[in-house]
Amino acid sequence: MAVGARAGAAPRRGPDRGYLLGAAMFAPAALYIFLLIGLPFALAFMYSFSDARVGSEGMSFVGLDNFASILESPSFRKALGNSFIFTIASQAIVLVGATILALALNKPFRGRRVVRLVILLPWVAPISLGAIGWKWLLDSLYSVINWVLIHMHLVKQFDPPMWLGDPKLAMLSVILVHSWRLLPFSTVILLAGLTAIPKDIPEAAEVDGAGFWRTLFEITLPMMRPILNVALLFGIIFTFTDMTVVYVLTAGGPYDSTQVLPSLAFFTGILGGDLASGAAVSVFMVPLLAIVAYAMLRVAARAEVV
Amino acid sequence: MAASYHRLPALRAMAHGLVIGIFTILLGFPFFWMLITSFKQTGDLYNLENNPFIFNDKPTLEHIRLLLFDTRFVRWLLNTLVVGVFVVAITLALALPAAYALARLTGRWGQRLGIGIFLTYLVPPTLLFIPLSRVISLLGLQDSIWALVLVYPSFTVPFSTWLLMGFFKSIPKELEDAAMVDGLTRFGVFVKLVVPMSLSGILTVVIFTFTLVTQEFVYALTFISPEAHQMLGVGVPTFLVRGDVYYWGSLMGACLIASLPIALLYNLFLDRFISGFTVGAVK
Numbered sequence: 001m002a003v004g005a006r007a008g009a010a011p012r013r014g015p016d017r018g019y020l021l022g023a024a025m026f027a028p029a030a031l032y033i034f035l036l037i038g039l040p041f042a043l044a045f046m047y048s049f050s051d052a053r054v055g056s057e058g059m060s061f062v063g064l065d066n067f068a069s070i071l072e073s074p075s076f077r078k079a080l081g082n083s084f085i086f087t088i089a090s091q092a093i094v095l096v097g098a099t100i101l102a103l104a105l106n107k108p109f110r111g112r113r114v115v116r117l118v119i120l121l122p123w124v125a126p127i128s129l130g131a132i133g134w135k136w137l138l139d140s141l142y143s144v145i146n147w148v149l150i151h152m153h154l155v156k157q158f159d160p161p162m163w164l165g166d167p168k169l170a171m172l173s174v175i176l177v178h179s180w181r182l183l184p185f186s187t188v189i190l191l192a193g194l195t196a197i198p199k200d201i202p203e204a205a206e207v208d209g210a211g212f213w214r215t216l217f218e219i220t221l222p223m224m225r226p227i228l229n230v231a232l233l234f235g236i237i238f239t240f241t242d243m244t245v246v247y248v249l250t251a252g253g254p255y256d257s258t259q260v261l262p263s264l265a266f267f268t269g270i271l272g273g274d275l276a277s278g279a280a281v282s283v284f285m286v287p288l289l290a291i292v293a294y295a296m297l298r299v300a301a302r303a304e305v306v
Numbered sequence: 307m308a309a310s311y312h313r314l315p316a317l318r319a320m321a322h323g324l325v326i327g328i329f330t331i332l333l334g335f336p337f338f339w340m341l342i343t344s345f346k347q348t349g350d351l352y353n354l355e356n357n358p359f360i361f362n363d364k365p366t367l368e369h370i371r372l373l374l375f376d377t378r379f380v381r382w383l384l385n386t387l388v389v390g391v392f393v394v395a396i397t398l399a400l401a402l403p404a405a406y407a408l409a410r411l412t413g414r415w416g417q418r419l420g421i422g423i424f425l426t427y428l429v430p431p432t433l434l435f436i437p438l439s440r441v442i443s444l445l446g447l448q449d450s451i452w453a454l455v456l457v458y459p460s461f462t463v464p465f466s467t468w469l470l471m472g473f474f475k476s477i478p479k480e481l482e483d484a485a486m487v488d489g490l491t492r493f494g495v496f497v498k499l500v501v502p503m504s505l506s507g508i509l510t511v512v513i514f515t516f517t518l519v520t521q522e523f524v525y526a527l528t529f530i531s532p533e534a535h536q537m538l539g540v541g542v543p544t545f546l547v548r549g550d551v552y553y554w555g556s557l558m559g560a561c562l563i564a565s566l567p568i569a570l571l572y573n574l575f576l577d578r579f580i581s582g583f584t585v586g587a588v589k
Contacts, residue, residue, distance in 0.1 A: 021492055022411030026419065029404035029463055036438075036460035037426050043437035052440070097329070104325040115326060117573050118334040124572045125337070125565030126521045126539040133336040133561050136343065136554050142351065144339065144358045184333065192580045212318075230584055241430030244523045248543050262432035262524075269436040270528050279436045286433070293428050300421060 047279035054273035066280040076281060078256045079264040083285075086175060086246075086260055087239045093179040094235055095228065098186035103220070105187070106194045123184035131248035134177045138163035138249075167257030170250050174258045178245045182238060186231040193227025226299060233296050240288055261285055337562065344369055344559035351554060369555030373546075378533055379560055382541035385451050389537065390519045392455040397462040397515050398508065404463070405470035406496050410482075420471055427464040431524040434460075442529050453529040454522075454537065462518055466511040472581060473507030474500060510578045517568050538564045 048066055052059040070076040101119070105112065122130055137145055146160040155161060163173045197220070205215045221228075243262035246252060252259035252267065261284055269278015342358075343351065345365040356362040373379045408416040408423075438457060439448075447453040482495050490498065501508070519537075526537040533545050542560045546553050572579070 018411050018492070022407040022416075025403035025407035025496075026412065029400040029423075029467060030419075032400055032459060033423070033426055033463060036457060037429050037434065040434040040437040040441065041429060043441075044433055047437060054439075100325060101329045104322055104329075107322065109322070109326070115330055116576075117569065118330050118337075120573060120576070121337050121565065121569050122333050124517065124569040125561070126523070126568075128523045128539045128543050129561035129564055130336065132543045132557060133340050136552075136558060137336060137339060141354070142358075142554075147358055180333065180336075188576060188580050189583055192577075192584055227584065234583060237428055237430065241432045243432055247523075247527075262430070265432060265436065266524075266528070270439060275436050275440065282433050282436060285430070289428060289430070289433075293425050296425070296428070297421065300424075 044279050044283060047276050048283045050276050052275040052279070054270075054275060059276070062276075066276050070277055070280050075256050075259060075264060079252075079259040079261050079281070080284065082171070082258065083240060083260045083262075085171070086178070087236060089175045090179045090182065090239050091232060091235050093175070094182050094186050095232060097179070097183050098190050098231065099221075099224075099228070101183070101187045102190035102194055103216075105191055119187065120184045122181050127181055127242075127244045128248055130181060131177060131245050134173075134180075135164070135249055138173055140165055164250055165254060167254055170254060170258050174246055174249055177249060178239060178242070181245065182235055185238075186235055189231040189234070190224065190227055193224055193230075196227075197223050226302070229295070229299050233292050233299070236292050237289070241285055337565070340558040340562045344555055344562060346555065348555065369553070370559050372553070373556040373559050373563075377546060377556065378536070378541060379546075381534060382536050382538045383564075385536065386520055386538045389451050389454050389458065390516045393458045393462060393519050394512050394515045396455070396459045397466050398511065400459065400463050401466035401470055401511065402501065402508070403496070405467045406474050406500060408467065409471045409474035410479075411492070420468065423464045424468050427461065427468070431461070431522075435524055435528045438525070439528050447529070449530055449532050449535055451530070451535055451537070454519075454526060457525055457529070458519055458522065462515045465518075466515060469511060469514070469578070469581075470504070470507055473504050477503055507578075510575050513571050513575050514579055517572050520564070520568055 047059075049061050049063060050059040051062050051065075105116065105119075137143060140162055143160070143163065145163075146155065149155045150157050150160060161169055163169050201223070202215050202219050205219050206212070210218070241262055243260065243266055246258050246260055246263045247266070250258045252263050261281055265278045265282035268281055269275050272278070345367070346361060347363040347366045347368070350356055350361065350363040353362070404423075408420045410416075412419060442448050442453045442457070445453075445456075447456065477500060482499060485495050485499050486492065520539065522537070523539050526540045527544075530536060530540070533541070536545065538560075542557065542564065546557045546560060
C-alpha cells in the first residue's frame with residue numbers, strides 16, 4: 001500500500017509488493033500469449049525442419065530438405081515474387097490514395113459523418129464478405145463493371161475483360177481489392193496524425209505565399225512522416241501476411257498467377273496435409289516481419305523522445 | 307488547409323468535392339451493389355439484356371427468405387455470437403489486470419513489456435495456423451467453435467491490453483493514492499475504483515474484440531469444416547455456393563446483413579481504436 005503512496009513522488013521503486021502484484025496481474029495474459037503465440041511460433045520453425053504430416057502423430061527431423069524442395073518448386077517461386085508485387089503495389093496505391101483522402105476529410109464539410117461511415121465500410125466489414133462482393137462485381141458473365149465498360153464502348157461486348165480468369169488481370173484485381181480494403185484503415189490513421197499537426201503552420205506558409213502544392217510537399221507531408229510510417233508498417237503486415245482476398249477471389253489461380261506465400265502455405269500445409277512444407281513456406285514471411293517489427297520499435301522509441 | 311480557400315475558392319471547393327465524391331463511390335459502391343442484388347429477382351439478375359442499375363422486375367424478398375430459412379445462415383450468426391461472447395469474456399479477464407499492471411505497477415518494465423505485448427500483435431495467423439492446427443487436433447477441438455474460443459484471445463488480448471493501458475494511464479494517480487490512504491489495497495483500488503472508472507474503455511475493448519471475431523477468416527477456415535459449425539465469415543463465402551452455382555442474391559444479402567451492424571458500432575468507437583494503432587506517433 002505504501003508503494004502506491006510513494007509512487008507519485010519517487011520515479012524509481014525498489015523490488016517490493018508492487019512488483020509482486022504487478023507480476024501476478026500480468027502473468028495470466030503473458031502465459032496465454034506465450035502458449036498461443038510464442039509456442040506455435042517456435043513450432044512453425046520446428047515443423048519446417050521436420051517431416052510432420054496431418055494424421056501422423058510423430059515426426060523426425062530432415063534438416064533443410066523441405067527448404068531445398070520448396071525452393072525448387074515453381075509454385076513457391078511464383079508465390080514469393082507475387083507476395084512482394086502484391087505488397088508493394090497495394091501499399092503504393094493505399095498510401096497515395098489515403099493521403100489524398102485524409103487531407104480532404106481533414107477539412108470540415110457538410111455530411112462528413114455520413115461520408116466517413118461509408119468510407120470505413122470496406123475496412124470494417126468482414127473481408128471475406130467484401131471479397132465475395134467483389135467476386136460478383138468481377139463475375140465473368142454478369143460483371144456490372146464490364147456492363148459499364150461495354151456501354152461506354154471501352155471494351156468489346158463479346159470479348160470483355162476476364163478479371164479473375166486472365167493471369168495478369170487476376171493479379172491486378174487482387175491488388176485493387178486488397179487496396180480497397182486497406183485504404184480506409186490507412187486514411188483514419190493519417191487523419192489521426194493530421195489532427196495533431198497545428199493548423200496554423202501550413203496556414204502561415206500559405207499566407208506567406210507558399211502556394212498549395214509547395215505547402216503540401218514542403219510542410220504538410222514532411223510533418224506527416226511519422227504517421228505515414230505507422231500506416232505503411234501496418235499496411236505491410238496486413239498485406240504480406242493476408243490470404244483472404246486471394247483465397248476468396250482466385251484461390252491462387254489461374255495457374256498460381258495470384259498465389260502468395262500465406263495462401264500457398266495454406267494449400268500445402270492445411271489442405272494438402274503436408275505440415276512440414278507448409279510451415280517452411282510460411283517461415284519465409286519471418287524476415288520481412290522482423291524488419292517491420294524493428295522499424296515499428298524505432299517509431300515508438302522516437303515518439304517517446306519527442 | 308482551411309486557409310487555402312482564400313484563393314481560388316470555387317476551384318478548390320470543386321476539387322475538394324470531387325475527391326470526396328470519387329473516393330466515396332469507389333469505397334462504397336460494392337455495398338450499394340450488395341443492396342441492389344439482394345432484392346432483385348433471379349431472372350432480372352441473370353438477364354444480360356437488362357440494365358443492371360435499375361429494377362427491371364419488381365423487387366423481391368425471396369433471396370432473404372432463402373437465406374434465413376433454407377440455409378444455415380442463422381446458425382452461423384449464432385455461432386459467431388457465442389464465440390464473440392466467450393472471447394470477450396476471456397479477453398477482459400486477461401487484459402484488464404495485465405493492462406493495469408503495465409500502466410501502474412511494473413515501473414520501468416511496464417513500458418518494455420507493453421511494447422513486447424504490442425509486437426505479438428504483429429505475428430500473423432498465417433504463420434501460426436499450421437502448428438496450431440495440430441495443437442487443436444491434439445486437444446480434440448477440431449471442427450468445434452471452442453477451438454476458436456481458445457485461439458482468438460491470442461490476438462484480442464495483446465491489442466486490448468495495449469488500448470486499456472492507455473486508458474488506465476489517463477486516470478489521475480492522486481485519485482488512486484487517496485483511495486489507498488483511505489484503506490483500500492492496491493488490488494482493491496483496481497477492482498473498486500479503476501475498473502468502474504474505465505467503463506468506456508472496457509466498452510471499446512468489447513466492441514473491438516467482437517469486430518475482430520467477426521472479421522477473422524484464416525483460423526475459422528483452418529480449424530472448422532462442417533457446415534453447421536461455421537462462423538459467418540467462412541460459412542457465407544463457402545457454403546452459399548453449390549458446386550459452381552453462386553446464389554448471388556442470397557450471398558449479397560448475407561454480406562450486407564453481416565457487415566452493417568458491425569460497421570455502425572465500429573464507427574462509434576473509431577477514434578479510440580485508432581489511438582491504439584498510432585504507436586505513440588500521435589500525441
